[in-house]
Amino acid sequence: MSEAAPAGSRRVVIALGTAQTLAWASSYYLPAILAAPMAAEFGISTSWVFGAFSAALILLALAGPAVGRAIDLHGGRGMLTLSNLVLAAGLCGLGLSQGPWSMAAAWMVLGLGMAMGLYDAAFATLAGLYGRAARGPITGITLIAGFASTVGWPVSALLLEAVGWRGACLAWAALHVLVGLPLNRLLVPPAPPPERKAALAEEAGPAPSRLAMPLLAFVFAATWFIAGAMAAHLPALLQAAGATAAAAVAAGALIGPAQVAARVAEFGLLRRFHPLVSARIAVLGHPLGAVALLVFGGPAAAAFAVLHGMGNGVMTIAKGTLPLAVFGPGGYGARQGLLGAPARLLQAAAPLAFGLLLEGAGVQAALTLTTGLCLSACLALLVLRAVPAEAAPRQVGR
CATH class of the missing domain: 1.20.1250.20 (MFS general substrate transporter like domains)
Structure with missing residues (x-):
């Protein structure tokens, strides 16, 4: 709720x-x-x-x-x-x-x-x-x-x-x-x-498992690596998959609106569920788009951009809401810093690493890597237990 x-x-x-x-x-x-x-x-x-x-x-x-x-x-x-x-x-x-x-x-x-x-x-x-x-x-x-x-x-x-x-x-x-x-x-x-x-x-539910921190750190690192790679190489990836330069640019322009649309959905419909539910759904967006791009090639460029953008939009929210839901607000800031450090480091390396893979091994290998990372992140999210939120805290601010 x-x-x-x-x-x-x-x-x-x-x-x-x-x-x-x-x-x-x-x-x-x-x-x-x-x-x-x-x-x-x-x-x-x-x-x-x-x-x-x-x-x-x-x-x-x-x-x-x-x-x-x-x-x-x-x-x-x-x-x-x-x-x-x-x-x-x-x-x-x-x-x-x-x-x-x-x-x-x-x-x-x-x-x-x-x-x-x-x-x-x-x-x-x-x-x-x-x-x-x-x-x-x-x-x-x-x-x-x-x-x-x-x-x-x-x-x-x-x-x-x-x-x-x-x-x-x-x-x-x-x-x-x-x-x-x-x-x-x-x-x-x-x-x-x-x-x-x-x-x-003190607002914490049942204690999460010891695996919760490393599992969440892996989820954020995997998804932020992909976000960094796509931000740098999306047009080149789509063209390598068969899209024209104009179609690749047009598809890339859809990512922003797709992210916002997904966040509106999270704010409305998905807000009724535990953040783990939103994250598990969101992390599948990129793999679904990758399958469409590999099967249909250039004509699926827009579908790939929309599915990736929607998933990435919700995962940005999950970066803030998942630690809050799993661990509670106590020590939230320090925990966010620790969870985010691997993600930021991989994000910094993503443009170079993904570019080398795309240039050296091609579209199929590049999308196989990103799809595997997303599916692994989904598995990690399935392992995490959904800790029910307690009653809303007394309101602060004016």
Whole structure:
């Protein structure tokens, strides 16, 4: 059964969803538009820029557990507010960089800012505020921030054309200070008082098995590897399967709407069930699309994109709701950091590893790998026990 929406959560969801859209658009989705002009000015290959970005993702993974522990202790409002300043500093560093190494250093600052300000930090903030009732707010912010690439890529492209890549970075930095920081600081409630935090920490059902942590870590690592691989290579994969270049681009454009549609379904219909049910269904989306692509080739490009996008959209929510449902809100932030570290590391390696496999062994081998990972993740989710949620916690916030 779904939890009642906590009092005041709509305001928090809108604020966090908007701030998350800004954070993702100005960091994770930035290289797709600005990597080429950066590389051209510095006389380096775009691979150099993407390598610096991958290093930032590695730092994100390594810093995640410490960020989560800090949010567990002090609440998320301060961390999210500080993330806007760190992301702004990194973007200013990019905009003012004078060569490849200063550019790489700026990306590392952005990596730290991403660890402090992307989904994991927002999810931990909501878990600290609302306990098990955070499932709805978590879904809500992913519904809004699901449009980060839809908003971020065109805005970055317009800024690039108007003021150049340096001006684009500085403009994104200004938005963090003028928009993101006030949203996180003024509209996100502070951490609950100590007695309320203690009550939230005790909201746990039957103790999960010792395998729960490694099983969930594997599920998230497998699905995030696939998400990273598809983000980098989807058009090339579809063309290698027989789709035309135009059809591959058109199919890729369906992923964003498919993700949002699936999140709407999770918010409505699937919200009535345990998050494990949603995750088990979602993780089968990519394999079903892969089978269609292998059997029918290019004409199935759109079907593959939609099925993959829908599964990926719900798994983004599951990254926040599954640990909450299985373990409860106590220690949620630190646990999120630990569960997310392998996933982030594999996500950073996915574009190179999957690209080499696709180029060297072909479509069938590449899709066999991703399908096997998804089916293994589904098996892991079937092994996990669905711990029933207890009564909704007392409402927090206004």
